[in-house]
Amino acid sequence: MPVISYREAIRHALAEELERDSNVVVMGEEVAQFNGAYKVTEGLLARFGPQRIVDTPISEAGFIGVGIGASMLGIRPVMELMFWSFYSVAFDQILNNAANVRYMSGGQIHCPIVIRGPANGGTNVGATHSHTPENVLANHPGVKVVVPSTPADAKGLLKSAIRDNDPVFFLENTMLYGEKGEVPAGEHVVPLGLADVKRAGTDLTIITYGRSVLHSLAAAAVLEREQKISAEVLDLRTIRPLDFDSVLKSVAKTHRVLIVEEQKPFASVGSQLAYMIQREAFDELDGPIHRLATVDAPAIYSPPVEVEQLPNPRRVLQAALETLA
Amino acid sequence: MSKKPTFKEATPPAATDHAQAPVNARLSPEERIELFRKMVRIRRFEERSLRAYQAKKIGGFLHLYIGQEAVAVGCCSLMGPNDHVITAYRDHGHAIAVGMDTKPLMAELFGKATGCSKGKGGSMHYFDPSRNFWGGHGIVGGQIPLGAGLAYGLKYKGLKGAAMAFMGDGAVNQGAVHEAYNLASLWNLPVVFVIENNGYSMGTSQSRSSAGELAQRAAGYDMQWGQCSGHDVYEVRAMMDKFLTLARETGKPSTVEIDTYRYRGHSVADPDNTYRSKQEIEEYRRTRDPIQLFQVKLLAEGVLTPALAEQIDTEARAEADGAADFSEASPFPTPADIQADVYWEADNPADRRSQGRLFFT
CATH class of the missing domain: 3.40.50.920 (Rossmann fold)
Incomplete structure (x- = not known):
């Protein structure tokens, strides 16, 4: 079985889902031309082009709101937050709009969006960049929250997250991006909600x-x-x-x-x-x-x-x- | 007395007969009457819902659209199959304008299971995706990025259409609105941002809340913008047709500020006696009521007769009463319904792929 890094595992999941479903779009700050602030999306722009891999300005409330609106029309955006810590400036979009729109519409709308990025301390970046909001996110019925620990899980869970019809918040870890492990090549799906x-x-x-x-x-x-x-x-x-x-x-x-x-x-x-x-x-x-x-x-x-x-x-x-x- | 600075008119007011704009000139008599009927139906619906609120049939907030009818009706009458609408919490007019049935709308206010959101959304949260109506949103300005996202979806799918993202004048100072402006212009998203300027963000007048002209802020984002009166449904249609066409044909976004007025408070809980005078409200009612103005026009055009106007009004009152009766007779949702419509997966168990507990005690 191939041994790859957690970062590569996430990239493989993204690439495979981009390949599989033309409605999948990767969007975020520096994800395209810069190849990703943490190089998770490296090479995806060259492979999938600017319509599928979209650089955004530093405007989390704006671009996550755009992703939510697009998801209501059937697009499946995978939004990168450079740090999950930046969720605070998009809180209303994430936890009022994405989390509640299905309920408030009496089940008429669903919102198949994934928001992913690192959420961890340990990198000496101080309090503003070290939030771990999985408890805050999971407090909101309507959303799903995933925190993978290994490269294989990161790949398999992200593929499930992208195929899921509910909003899924995927919390990675910058300290794990370089960690290596065995990851099955090709179709490897880990269901959400399985310990x-x-x-x-x-x-x-x-x-x-x-x-x-x-x-x-x-x-x-x-x-x-x-x-x-x-x-x-x-x-x-x-x-x-x-x-x-x-x-x-x-x-x-x-x-x-x-x-x-x-x-x-x-x-x-x-x-x-x-x-x-x-x-x-x-x-x-x-x-x-x-x-x-x-x-x-x-x-x-x-x-x-x-x-x-x-x-x-x-x-x-x-x-x-x-x-x- | 004046609620806000008068517009520097982009088009001279009296000189332009908006009825002659091509988008209006080509309207059949039936279509003109339908515009009138929709405005009357909205007003009677709102008045009936107010009475139900006063009778304690409705909980929470009730933000009435009375006085602003020409805006939603004018804008939504221009919708093609790939045009979409999203708005804020003063959403009853838009819901009726896009064609939603008033029975489930009223039932939603009553908190009934037959409501358009099964009694789960309430007054501020009407939705009907089958009519390209995406809410009904409670947080000021929070829906505007979603509107840009609808436009993004249209563009991504290669569809020729436009999204109309409505907000009040109080929303223009929210950061999310400006972020959406920037993204829409940067990415050429086919969205028309519509500011329904009724002069007051809750109880704070425009002059006390917003620096400069509202629509003009779009220029800072390299967007085209326009202003028009929302008291004349023909004028609303003429202005919006221009910018909807721009969006559909070129993908370019724009901002349109429509001058309007609400007769009632911000919500019905607003005593409405601290920030504007009764004379101001009366002056608007007397001189700029959108239904009265349009009725006069249609009578002059010979499209409408006093008898038909009377009949339309009677029918609208009966429809509103019928919606209230329907709502009264409808059942409330049950406690067992509380946890439905939370997760797509929970509501579609045969297609569920995840495992584990979705709900907690």
Whole structure:
């Protein structure tokens, strides 16, 4: 199986869907002539031309609104946000218009738009560029939220997202763009709403998603090697719809839960998970659910300290030991 | 007393007989009467909905279109098969103008399952994609990028058509409107941005809210623009025909500012006694009422008779009453309906491809 980067995997998904469906359009800042701010869309302009790969001005509310309007007429725009952090200037378009138009029209309209781009900290760009809004987005019924952790998932989930008839928000990670992994060539589709056991275990379930999956796997390896503790790492992959059956299955196996998320703790994805687990699997739990989140402050700039603000293998390891204590 | 600076007239007012514009000259008597009928139907619908609101049959906001009828009717009467409309929350007139049935429109106000949005949208959120009507949007200016997007869709599909993106004068200061202007002009999108200038953004007059001329701002985006009176449906049609043709034939966007007036408050919750005088409203009613003006014209043309005008009015009142009766008799949606129409996939389970929970408790 070919080994490619997360960045290439996303590009392959885009190219294959552009090839498959003439209504797919890639649009965003620097996606065409510049080849992508993070080179995700590199080469697509040369291959598909300016009608399919469209550079926009720095005008997120405007161009995302245009994408939503076009999607109501059957175009399937894949909009790149250079950073998901910029969603704040297009909030009304994304979460009033895209999220609500189906409902407010009594189901007459649907909005098959994908908005994708990186949403992460860890790159020393300060608080304005380090937002992780998956909880904010998923709070809006009508939308779907995807956070892939591996190249194979990124490709398979993006293909599903582009074919989906609801608005899908696809949150990537600049720290993962260079990560490599095996990715099936050609048609490889991962359905939205299906979690994946990235590592099987029996003593502890670590529920996580996005880059925190990698940190959790690193910590799980140390736990196994040094503590003889068998941790299961469950990658949610999609936040909404949520594969809660896989969560329940894992909890029933290990009876101990640690949630790891690159999220501020207040009203996070983890908060929702913890509520649901105690509500639906209370008797399976041998102890309180623990959570490791981003340290609750705006993203600090200072490079070595930012590492400690975010989940990292050392913090995950410590949280796992606390969960089992 | 004057609500806003008088237009520097692009065309001399009295000298131009807009009835002679080709787009109007070719109207048959029946088509002229239909324009009149639509305006009357909108007015009677709005008046009936106001009474229903006062009788507490309608919740939330109710933004009435009374006084502005010639704008929506004039613009929408020019729609071809590939022309599209999107507007803000004062949307009842546009919905009737594009041909929506008043029964589901009234039922939507009553919050009934038979409403055009099944009671899920309310007054501000009417939609009918089968008539190229894309809402009905609640956030000031938020619909304007969507209007540019409809034009983008037309262009992408290679269809010859235009989108009309309506907004009030209060929307012109919103950033989303300017972003849409720029994109439309930059990309040659066939959209006509229509500013329905009724002089007040809620309770703030134009002179207290907007610097400079409104339509002229389009020039900064290298767009053509025009201004006209919205009290004369012929004038609205003549002006809009020019810019719709420009959009359809060349793909170029434009901005048209249509001078109009609302007799009622911003919404019916607006006491309407803090920012304008009763005399101002009366002056408009007496001298520039679009229905009265058009009735006089059609009588003079010999197209309309007093008896027919009376009949049209009687029918419009009966239609509005019938819509209210229909709404009254209709069922409310049930709590079980709350979670339908949220996700396409949830509503089409046979075609669902995703897994997992879509809804949470």
